[in-house]
Amino acid sequence: xxxxxxxxxxxxxxxxxxxxxxxxxxxxxxxxxxxxxxxxxxxxxxxxxxxxxxxxxxxxxxxxxxxxxxxxxxxxxxxxxxxxxxxxxxxxxxxxxxxxxxxxxxxxxxxxxxxxxxxxxxxxxxxxxxxxxxxxxxxxxxxxxxxxxxxxxxxxxxxxxxxxxxxxxxxxxxxxxxxxxxxxxxxxxxxxxxxxxxxxxxxxxxxxxxxxxxxxxxxxxxxxxxxxxxxxxxxxxxxxxxxxxxxxxxxxxxxxxxxxxxxxxxxxxxxxxxxxxxxxxxxxxxxxxxxxxxxxxxxxxxxxxxxxxxxxxxxxxxxxxxxxxxxxxxxxxxxxxxxxxxxxxxxxxxxxxxxxxxxxxxxxxxxxxxxxxxxxxxxxx
Amino acid sequence: xxxxxxxxxxxxxxxxxxxxxxxxxxxxxxxxxxxxxxxxxxxxxxxxxxxxxxxxxxxxxxxxxxxxxxxxxxxxxxxxxxxxxxxxxxxxxxxxxxxxxxxxxxxxxxxxxxxxx
Numbered sequence: 288x289x290x291x292x293x294x295x296x297x298x299x300x301x302x303x304x305x306x307x308x309x310x311x312x313x314x315x316x317x318x319x320x321x322x323x324x325x326x327x328x329x330x331x332x333x334x335x336x337x338x339x340x341x342x343x344x345x346x347x348x349x350x351x352x353x354x355x356x357x358x359x360x361x362x363x364x365x366x367x368x369x370x371x372x373x374x375x376x377x378x379x380x381x382x383x384x385x386x387x388x389x390x391x392x393x394x395x396x397x398x399x400x401x402x403x404x405x406x407x408x409x410x411x412x413x414x415x416x417x418x419x420x421x422x423x424x425x426x427x428x429x430x431x432x433x434x435x436x437x438x439x440x441x442x443x444x445x446x447x448x449x450x451x452x453x454x455x456x457x458x459x460x461x462x463x464x465x466x467x468x469x470x471x472x473x474x475x476x477x478x479x480x481x482x483x484x485x486x487x488x489x490x491x492x493x494x495x496x497x498x499x500x501x502x503x504x505x506x507x508x509x510x511x512x513x514x515x516x517x518x519x520x521x522x523x524x525x526x527x528x529x530x531x532x533x534x535x536x537x538x539x540x541x542x543x544x545x546x547x548x549x550x551x552x553x554x555x556x557x558x559x560x561x562x563x564x565x566x567x568x569x570x571x572x573x574x575x576x577x578x579x580x581x582x583x584x585x586x587x588x589x590x591x592x593x594x595x596x597x598x599x600x601x602x603x604x605x606x607x608x609x610x611x612x613x614x615x616x617x618x619x620x621x622x623x624x625x626x627x628x629x630x631x632x633x634x635x636x637x638x639x640x641x642x643x644x645x646x647x648x649x650x651x652x653x654x655x656x657x658x659x660x661x662x663x664x665x666x667x668x
Numbered sequence: 669x670x671x672x673x674x675x676x677x678x679x680x681x682x683x684x685x686x687x688x689x690x691x692x693x694x695x696x697x698x699x700x701x702x703x704x705x706x707x708x709x710x711x712x713x714x715x716x717x718x719x720x721x722x723x724x725x726x727x728x729x730x731x732x733x734x735x736x737x738x739x740x741x742x743x744x745x746x747x748x749x750x751x752x753x754x755x756x757x758x759x760x761x762x763x764x765x766x767x768x769x770x771x772x773x774x775x776x777x778x779x780x781x782x783x784x785x
Contacts, residue, residue, distance in 0.1 A: 338681075344682075345684065371677075371678060374766070375678065375765050375766065375767065377767030379767060379769070
C-alpha cells in the first residue's frame with residue numbers, strides 16, 4: 288500500500304486542506320470587513336463635508352475649514368468636491384475648482400500625471416478634465432501629445448472634451464493623425480470635440496480649410512455638420528469640390544446635417560454632375576434632409592440610377608419631401624423592377640419622422656460617413 | 669426626480685428656500701405627486717425603470733397633473749429627447765452638468781408665471 292493512502296496521512300492532508308480553506312475564508316471576510324469599515328468611515332466623513340460644499344455652491348463663498356482640512360477630512364473634502372464638480376457648470380464649477388486649487392489638490396493631481404504607472408496618470412488626467420482650469424488644460428494637452436501610453440492619451444483626449452476652451456479644441460484636432468500612428472482613435476477625438484459644443488467651432492472651421500491634412504479636414508466637416516454650425520456652410524460647400532474623395536463625401540454629408548436650403552444647388556450639382564457613387568448617394572441623402580422642392584425633379588430622375596445606393600437614397604429623399612415627393616414615388620411604385628421596389632420601400636418608410644436614413648439592410652458606410660471610419664488606402668493605419 | 673443622489677443633493681440645496689421633496693425613480697415620483705401635488709417638478713429623463721418622459725406622459729394624461737409645470741433634466745447627449753419632452757408638454761429643460769443659479773432662475777420664472785396664470 289503506497290504511503291500517501293495511509294489513513295493517518297490522508298487525515299492529515301484533509302485537516303491541512305481544511306485549515307487552509309478556513310484561513311482563506313477568514314482572510315476574505317476580514318478584507319471585506321475592513322473595506323466596509325473604511326467605506327462607512329468615508330461615508331461618515333463625507334456626510335459632514337457634503338453640506339459645507341453644497342452651501343458653498345449656493346452661497347458662492349469658499350469655506351475656509353474645507354480649504355484647510357487635512358488628513359482623512361481633507362481627502363473627504365477632495366472626494367466630495369470632485370463628485371459635485373462633475374455635475375455643475377458655470378459659477379458653481381469655477382467655485383469648486385477654486386476650492387481644489389486652494390487646497391493644493393489641483394497641483395497634486397497635475398503632479399500625479401507624471402507618475403510611473405499608466406493607470407495613475409490616466410486617473411489623474413480624468414480628474415484634470417473635471418477641474419478644467421487653464422493649468423489643467425495645458426497639462427492635458429501635453430499628455431495627449433507626449434504620453435507614452437495610448438490609454439493615458441485617450442483619457443486625456445476625453446478629459447479635454449470637458450474643457451470648454453477654444454485651445455482645447457485645437458489640441459484635439461492636432462492629435463488627429465493622418466498616418467494613423469498616434470493611435471488615439473479618431474472616434475474618441477470626434478466625441479470629445481462634440482462634447483465641447485460650439486466652443487470647438489472656430490478650430491473646426493480652421494481645420495476644415497486646411498487641404499494639407501485631408502483626414503482631419505473631413506472630420507472637421509463632419510463635426511461642423513453635427514454641431515449645426517450654420518456659419519460654416521460656405522466653407523463646407525466649397526469643400527464639395529476638394530481634390531480628396533473623403534473630404535468631398537464629408538462635405539456633402541455635412542451640408543445635409545446643416546439642412547440649409549441655400550446648399551441645395553451645390554448638392555444638386557454633386558448628384559447630377561459627379562460620377563462618384565458614394566458622393567452622389569450622400570448628396571441624395573442630404574437633399575432629403577434639406578427638402579427643397581426644386582430638387583424633386585432631379586431626385587425623381589435618380590430613381591432609375593444604375594447604382595442602387597443612389598436610387599435607394601433618392602427614393603428615401605423623395606419620401607421626405609412630403610406630397611410632391613410621394614406623388615412621384617406613387618407613380619413609380621407600380622410594376623416590377625428595382626425602381627418600383629425602391630419607390631415602394633420609400634413610401635413605406637416615408638411616414639417615419641426620422642427622415643430618409645437608410646434601413647438597416649443597407650451598408651451604412653455607403654449612405655453616410657461615420658466614425659470610426661476606414662482610412663483610405665495609402666494613408667496607413 | 670433623479671436617480672443620482674449627487675444631483676438630488678445639489679438641487680435640494682439650490683432650492684433650499686423652498687419645500688423640496690425628492691424621488692429617486694419614476695415610480696416614486698408618481699406616488700409622491702399623487703400624494704401631494706407640488707408647484708413644480710424637476711424631472712430627469714433617463715432613469716432606471718419608468719423613464720422621465722413616460723412619467724411626464726402619465727401626468728399629462730391625468731387632469732389633476734395635466735398643467736403641472738415640469739422642467740426636464742437631460743444629459744448633453746440626450747438633447748434630442750428634449751423635443752419629445754416638449755411634444756409631451758414639458759415646460760422647460762436644463763442640460764446636465766447644470767448651473768445651479770440658472771436652474772433656480774428657471775424655477776422662479778416658471779412658478780411666477782404659474783402663479784400669475
